[in-house]
Amino acid sequence: xxxxxxxxxxxxxxxxxxxxAAHPGLTEDNLRELESHLQEAVAEGTKRGxxxxxAFAGALKQLGESPxxxxxxxxxxxxxxxxxRLFWMALAALAMPPLFGSPILLLSFATRWLQQAGYPAxxxxxxxxAIWPVIFTVPPALALGFLLMLSRGRRxxxxxxxxxxxxxxxxxxxxxxxxxxxxLALFAYTEQSHTFLQLLTHLALGVALxxxxxxxxxxxxxxxxxxxxxxxxxSRIRLGVLLSLLVxxxxxxxxxxxxxxxxxxxxxxxxxxxxxxxASMVAMKLLLVGVVIGFQSSICSALPLNASAxxxxxxxxxxxxxxxxxxxxxxxxxAWGVIQTGLNELMIRGIDQWWAxxxxxxxxxxxxxxxxxxxxxxxxxxxVIRGAETVSSSGLRIVSxxxxxxxxxxxxxxxxxxxxxxxxxxxxxxxxxxxxAQAWLWMMSLIWPTALLGLFLGQLTRHHxxxxxx
Amino acid sequence: MYNAVMVTKELVAASSRPLVLSxxxxxxxxxxxxxxxxxxxxxxxxxxxxxxxxxxxxRLEKEDLIAAEWRKADTGRERKYYKLTRDGRTAxxxxxxxxxNVHNTLGKLWKLNPASI
Numbered sequence: 001x002x003x004x005x006x007x008x009x010x011x012x013x014x015x016x017x018x019x020x021a022a023h024p025g026l027t028e029d030n031l032r033e034l035e036s037h038l039q040e041a042v043a044e045g046t047k048r049g050x051x052x053x054x055a056f057a058g059a060l061k062q063l064g065e066s067p068x069x070x071x072x073x074x075x076x077x078x079x080x081x082x083x084x085r086l087f088w089m090a091l092a093a094l095a096m097p098p099l100f101g102s103p104i105l106l107l108s109f110a111t112r113w114l115q116q117a118g119y120p121a122x123x124x125x126x127x128x129x130a131i132w133p134v135i136f137t138v139p140p141a142l143a144l145g146f147l148l149m150l151s152r153g154r155r156x157x158x159x160x161x162x163x164x165x166x167x168x169x170x171x172x173x174x175x176x177x178x179x180x181x182x183x184l185a186l187f188a189y190t191e192q193s194h195t196f197l198q199l200l201t202h203l204a205l206g207v208a209l210x211x212x213x214x215x216x217x218x219x220x221x222x223x224x225x226x227x228x229x230x231x232x233x234x235s236r237i238r239l240g241v242l243l244s245l246l247v248x249x250x251x252x253x254x255x256x257x258x259x260x261x262x263x264x265x266x267x268x269x270x271x272x273x274x275x276x277x278x279a280s281m282v283a284m285k286l287l288l289v290g291v292v293i294g295f296q297s298s299i300c301s302a303l304p305l306n307a308s309a310x311x312x313x314x315x316x317x318x319x320x321x322x323x324x325x326x327x328x329x330x331x332x333x334x335a336w337g338v339i340q341t342g343l344n345e346l347m348i349r350g351i352d353q354w355w356a357x358x359x360x361x362x363x364x365x366x367x368x369x370x371x372x373x374x375x376x377x378x379x380x381x382x383x384v385i386r387g388a389e390t391v392s393s394s395g396l397r398i399v400s401x402x403x404x405x406x407x408x409x410x411x412x413x414x415x416x417x418x419x420x421x422x423x424x425x426x427x428x429x430x431x432x433x434x435x436x437a438q439a440w441l442w443m444m445s446l447i448w449p450t451a452l453l454g455l456f457l458g459q460l461t462r463h464h465x466x467x468x469x470x
Numbered sequence: 471m472y473n474a475v476m477v478t479k480e481l482v483a484a485s486s487r488p489l490v491l492s493x494x495x496x497x498x499x500x501x502x503x504x505x506x507x508x509x510x511x512x513x514x515x516x517x518x519x520x521x522x523x524x525x526x527x528x529r530l531e532k533e534d535l536i537a538a539e540w541r542k543a544d545t546g547r548e549r550k551y552y553k554l555t556r557d558g559r560t561a562x563x564x565x566x567x568x569x570x571n572v573h574n575t576l577g578k579l580w581k582l583n584p585a586s587i
Contacts (some may be wrong), residue, residue, distance in 0.1 A: 033524060033550045040502035072525045314522035
């Protein structure tokens with residue numbers, strides 16, 4: 001039978017552990033070892049005649065403050081720290097486009113419904129009136145609303161909601177299937193197809209189902225499936241093959257059209273171009289898949305999957321750090337968009353050889369990834385890491401980078417539009433108008449939400465984890 | 471400013487490696503016991519924060535100088551035991567030689583008796 005004070009000690013240790021776990025860079029094994037140490041020290045203290053509270057306080061003091069302790073460990077586990085950050089960046093990069101693209105989708109859904117219902121004039125009027133306000137106001141409004149929720153203490157409700165979903169296999173499975181069905185229905189109805197979204201639904205469904213089934217309670221008879229899935233995700237190679245198949249699946253559709261007989265010369269040329277673009281998209285997605293695989297070993301310990309284990313709830317600090325890296329992920333996505341538009345431009349401007357396209361589409365992203373992630377402490381890798389940490393440590397810097405990217409993006413888009421008008425001989429009347437429209441589009445659709453979020457988080461998080469090496 | 475007998479932080483950090491290796495050369499041990507041993511040996515003149523020991527242990531483990539294993543102690547508590555590997559013994563010899571070299575160099579100036587293994 002445990003006494004009341006014994007129970008308190010357990011709770012104090014669990015709270016201390018949760019606080020420590022909020023810092024990046026501590027593995028499950030590290031936490032277990034430190035907890036074991038703390039228990040030894042408390043036992044030693046009580047043996048000397050202290051009560052449990054005093055012994056615990058003394059042991060904590062001797063062990064060192066959590067932030068300092070975490071910094072020491074993070075210095076040892078830089079790889080792990082970055083795996084966790086990249087996971088949140090990848091998650092945001094995958095979630096951002098559908099989140100901020102949804103208002104436009106809903107609008108086209110509504111106009112199409114009106115058209116079919118026999119009100120074409122009303123439909124086109126609605127479209128003309130609403131499209132620009134939707135693009136220009138809804139994403140920033142969404143971002144602002146989110147920020148207000150965060151700042152008014154609703155953050156806790158939001159967090160609890162997320163935890164509630166993630167803590168139970170059934171809820172996660174049901175939510176993911178509903179979300180995916182909703183998206184699929186919406187896209188089927190508006191006759192839009194988007195490889196990125198196809199991939200997203202595949203990935204999201206796969207990951208959510210896996211996590212959901214893994215966390216199903218024993219009594220559901222899901223042990224067999226769970227065992228099979230555990231086997232699948234237990235090895236990086238197996239998980240890698242599975243995710244790569246999911247990513248490459250949409251690619252096969254492109255290839256099928258590409259090899260169809262009887263295509264005109266011009267169509268074939270455009271198909272080749274499209275395949276080149278697809279290749280670079282797939283390369284980026286493979287990088288994201290790589291991030292998920294890299295995170296594989298700590299995926300279960302980092303998410304609050306097991307409600308019964310003490311110390312697995314998400315603290316404010318952890319939540320904040322995840323948000324920061326999600327912001328960074330959005331920025332990365334925007335940066336990638338800019339780079340990719342530039343690459344497409346290069347392709348359109350007459351790089352005809354397939355090997356040149358393959359080089360740009362697959363070789364460049366892979367080379368960049370290899371350069372950054374080359375094992376060992378090479379100068380470029382350290383420089384990239386330092387740069388990322390510097391940018392993410394201040395809200396102002398995130399905003400500046402976002403605006404810079406907006407300018408760069410609109411410049412590249414302007415180039416592309418100019419080419420397009422040359423090709424078609426019609427369309428945009430003034431280059432200045434095109435530039436302005438594109439700039440606004442970039443600012444509003446992705447950059448402002450990111451920048452606002454960054455500004456807020458930068459203010460909120462005065463204390464940023466410093467894990468850079470001295 | 472500095473206490474006459476207190477060893478500086480830098481020197482504590484530098485000496486942590488040979489110290490841990492030497493303690494483990496006496497036989498396998500776990501984090502808390504290693505710390506206690508350091509305290510006992512140094513008469514509390516080496517100021518160690520307990521938490522600082524673990525990164526040192528993990529670094530040595532990564533270099534394959536020591537090996538770790540989780541085991542249940544008699545008290546029922548789980549402990550991570552560390553022991554010296556063959557590479558660890560070689561590394562300890564080298565460390566010993568280095569520290570003795572430093573000691574002897576300074577000793578010649580301070581007219582101390584030279585040390586040897």
